[in-house]
Amino acid sequence: MRERVVANLNQALRALLAKDERVYLLGEDIADPYGGAFKVTRGLSAEFPGRVLSTPISESGIAGVASGLALCGSRPVMEVMFGDFIGLCFDQIYNFAAKSVSMYGHKVPMHMVIRCPVGGNRGYGPTHSQSPHKHFIGIPDLSLWELSPLHDNNVVLDRLLGRGEPCIFFEDKVLYGKQMYLDGRISQLLSFDFLGAEANYARVFVASPDSCDCVIIAPGGVAEQAWTAAAELLLEDEISCQVIVPSRLYPFDLEPLLPVLRQARLICVAEQGTAGGTWGGEIANRIYEKLWGQLRRPVLLISSAAAVIPAAPHLERDVLVQTETIYSAVREAFHA
C-alpha cells in the first residue's frame, strides 16, 4: 500500500508529539478540523491538545514565540503557511533564533524547525509560488533542508529537531499528493540507493549505479522532473544520468559525492528558485574548489527564469523549471 508524502509527514509529526512532551506545533489554521492549508497537521490538535496551536496571522510573532519556546528547552515545529511569507519572519530567524546559538559566547541550544510549503506549478501566482531558499544561505547556525519523496520524514524530522539549531524545512507543495518511495525502487527503470552519512543523499540511477555520463543534483519537487528527464535522456539520446536528491541543502557536504562527480562528464544542479544568487551557484562553487582541474566544462545550473511567477498556468509553465527544461539543457550540453 503506497503512502502519500502528506501522510508520511503527518505521521512523522504525530510520532514526534507522542514521543516527546516538549514538542509543540504552531501555525496558522493548523488545528482540527481544518488541519492546515495542505492538511499536513490533520488530526494532531485533537490528539495532542494544548501542544498543537493555531495562531493569529502574525508570522513574525509566531517565529518569536517559537524561538522563545526553543530558548527554554521546548521543541517547537512552526509552520509558515506559504513559504513566501517567511519574509515576515526574517528578523526573528536571522537575528534571534540562529544567533542565539552562538552570540552569547557559549552554545545555547535552539531546537526548532520552521516548515515552509514552497514551489509553484499550481497557478497560485507571484506571492504564493516561490522558492525562497537562497535568501537563507550562509546564515551561521541555521541549516536548510528539503522534503523529498525518497527520505522518510519520520527519520528526517526527528533528526532536525535533535540538532540544537534552527532548521528550515522546505516542502515543495506538489509533493504532498505524490507517493513516498521507501524501498529503493521508483519504477521498473529507476532505482535508488543512498550516499553519505545519515543517508543524506538519495541517488537515483537507471539500471546500475556504476557509472554515468551526467550527474544532476536536484532536491525536492525538482527531483521527479530530473529523474523523468534522465529516463528520457537515456531512451532518446543514450545519455546516462544519475540524480542526487539531498535532504540537507545547506551546509552542503560535498565529500560523499566526490567519487560520483569525478567520473561524470557533466554535472548539473537543478532547482526551482529564480535565476541569480542561487543555491546551485553555491554548490557549483564548492565543486570548483575540489574538482576544478578535472572538470570538462562548467557546472550546468538549471533554475527558473529571473522573473515573477505568473498565475496563468501557461505563463507559469514558461517561467518555472519543468522536466523539459532539464532534458533540453543536458542534451544541449552533450551535443555542444
Added chain:
Amino acid sequence: MHEISVPKLNSNDASYILVEWLAGDGDEVAADTPIAVVETSKAAEELEAGHDGVLQRALAVNADCGIGAVIGRLFPTEQARTAYIAAAVPAPDIAAPGPAADDIVITKAARQAAAELGVDLAGLAFPGKKVVKRDDIEQLAGAAAGTVISLSAAQRAVGQVVTTAQQSIPAAFAMVKIQVDAALRLQAGQGAGAHCPVGLPELLIKAVGGLRGRFDWFFGRYQDNGTISLTAGAQVGVTLDAGQGLYVPVVKDADTRSLAEIADVLADFRISALRGSFRESELAGGNITISLSNDPDIVLARPIIFPGQACMLCLCGTQQELYLSDAEQIAVRHYANLGLSYDHRVINGRDAALFLRGIKNAMAEPGTLR
C-alpha cells in the same frame, strides 16, 4: 453508454487516488448513487454515478486517476454491458495490481539500429539487461548471422578514412635507420618517477616540428587545382591506441613549443587514450601525422596517409645491432627504422630523403631538441 470521468475536485492536485469502489460490476445504480471514493491531498470525496445504468468498472483500487480519467462506464442494460465486455480487449484486472512485469526498455538509437540492420525486436530476450542500447543491437545482429562479426562504429570510421586515402593519394615510401642511443640515454637519465617522461615519441615530435621551416610543404594539403594550401605551424598528429580504440590526437604548435610542454601534452593524451575520453578539439587540426608502431617486433611499417595531409611518418620498434667501433672493437648500438609515406604529387624522393635525414640528425643529438 456513459463514461464516468473524474471531475476536478480542488486546485491542489493534478491527480487523485481511487481508494474504494462502493458498487460492483453489473450493479444497477442511480445517477446520485455514490459509486467510488477518491482521495485528494485534502480529503476523501465520494463520486456519484452521474447517470442511471449498469456499472462496469474501468480502474482498479489504489490506481492514480487524473482529472478527466474514465473510471467506469454505465450501460443501459446488463446485456449491453456483457456485449461490451465480450467485444473489448481483455478487461483490466480489477484486483489490486501486482508489480508490473519486467519489460525491457529499448532506446531510440537501438530501434534505429534494429531497423537499419534488419533485426526483429519482437520476442527478443536480453537476459540481465534493463536497457537495450544501439551497441547491444549491433552485437546481436552480428551474433545472429553466425560467423559475422560486426564492426564497431569507431572501426567503421577508420575504414572509411583509409579507403579514401588509398583511392585518392598516389603514395610513395622511403625509409631510414635512425640511431637512438643518445635518445635512450636521455630518457634513462630522467629517472623512473618522471612526471612527463621524454622518450622517442616526444623527441620525434619535436624534431618534426623543428623541420617546419625548411620543409613547409610536407605540412601542406594538396589541392586539385595544382596548389598546396598551408596552415600555420606544425600540428603533429600522433596515433595512440591503448585498447579503447585508435585515436589520432594533435600536438599543436610542435614547432614553437618546448620539449617539456610537448611531453606534458602527450602524457595527457595517453591518459585520455586509456579512458577513451578525447574532446573533439583535441582530435582536429593536424597537418602531419606520426604513426607509432614501436612494438619491438615491428621492423617495417608503411603508414597510410591521412586524406588532407601530404605525408605520414612511422616509427618502428627499437632494434639492436653490432658494429665495429672506431677502435675496431665489436660494440652494440640501437637503431629504429623510420618510414615516410608521402604524396608523390607534392613531395619527391630527394625531398623525402632530405627530410628523413633532417630527423635522423636531430634525433642523434637530442640535446638540441628543447
Added chain:
Amino acid sequence: MTGSTVTRRQAARELSPVTDHDLDLLLLIRHFEQGILGLYGQGKLSGTTHTCLGQEYIPVALRTLLRADDYVFSNHRGHGHYLARFEDPAGLLAEIMGRQGAVCNGVGGSQHIHRGRYFSTGVQGESLPVGVGVAMALKQAQRGALAAVFIGDGTFGEGAVYEALNMAQLWRVPLLVIAENNGIAQSTPSTANMAGTIAGRVAAFGVAYQCVHSMDVNEIRTEIGPLVQAVRELPRPAVIEFETVRVGPHSKGDDTRDAEDRQDVLGQDWYRRYRSAFAARFSEADLRQRAHIAEIISEVDARPPACWEP
C-alpha cells in the same frame, strides 16, 4: 512627553526609608554607568554603549519582585537590569571591554548578554514574542514563574510588540512587560513617535495595565506587587509603564535635547532626591561605590583579552 513638558509628579512627596542594600545597588549602577561613559571618553571602549542614567531605580525596585526562576529579557539599555539581578560589575565590564572573565566571552558585548535565565538582545521589540513563547512554556511546566521583558517607549513602534500582546492575552501567559517610558527614543521625543498612549495600546488587547510615577523603591514595590503576583498566579499578561527620565545621552555624545530640557530632566534625577533625603548614608555609600567601581575598572582593564572560537 517631550523634554520641555516633563511633568513633575513627585515634586513634594517624601521618600520612604531606603534599605542599605537598595541604596548600594542604586549607586553601584549609577557609578558603573558613569564609569562606562568615562572609559568611552578615554577611547577605551569600542562600539557604542547605552547607559540607563536616571532609570536605575526601576530594576532595583523590581529586584525583590522577580525570582531566580523567572526569565528576564533586557534590551540595549540593560546594564542596570543585569547589575540589579546579578550584582556582577566585573563580569559585565569585562564583557563590554572584551576581556577574560567576560560573562559572554566578549562575543555579545553590551547588548547581547546571556546568563542563566537572563537574556538581552539588540533588535527592538524582538524579545516580546520570544517572551510570549517562554511564558507559554512556563505556564505549562513551571507554574508561578514568569517572563519579564524590559522595553522602552520607542519600542512601541515595532509591530512585534502588538503581535506579542495579542497572543499573550489570547493564550493568557505569564508575561510581564516593563515599559520604561523616558519620553525620548534615541533622538526623537515620544510625541513625534507615538500617536495615542501606551495605556490605550495595552487596553486595546485587554491586557492588564498599571502606570508608575514614583521613584521611591519601596513605594513602587507596594504599588505593583499585586499585579506581578496576578501575572504569576492566574496567569495573565500585564504591562507596567514607568514614567521616568533618561539623564544621559542615548549612547554617547548624542543627546539632542536643548539645555533647558536637559536641566528639567536633571531635576527629576532620583540621585538628587535620594541625596537630599538620606544625606549622610547617601554620601558614604556614594563614595564607597565610586571607589569600588574605580577599583573594578582598573582591575578589569588590566586583564588579557577574551578568547573565543566560532
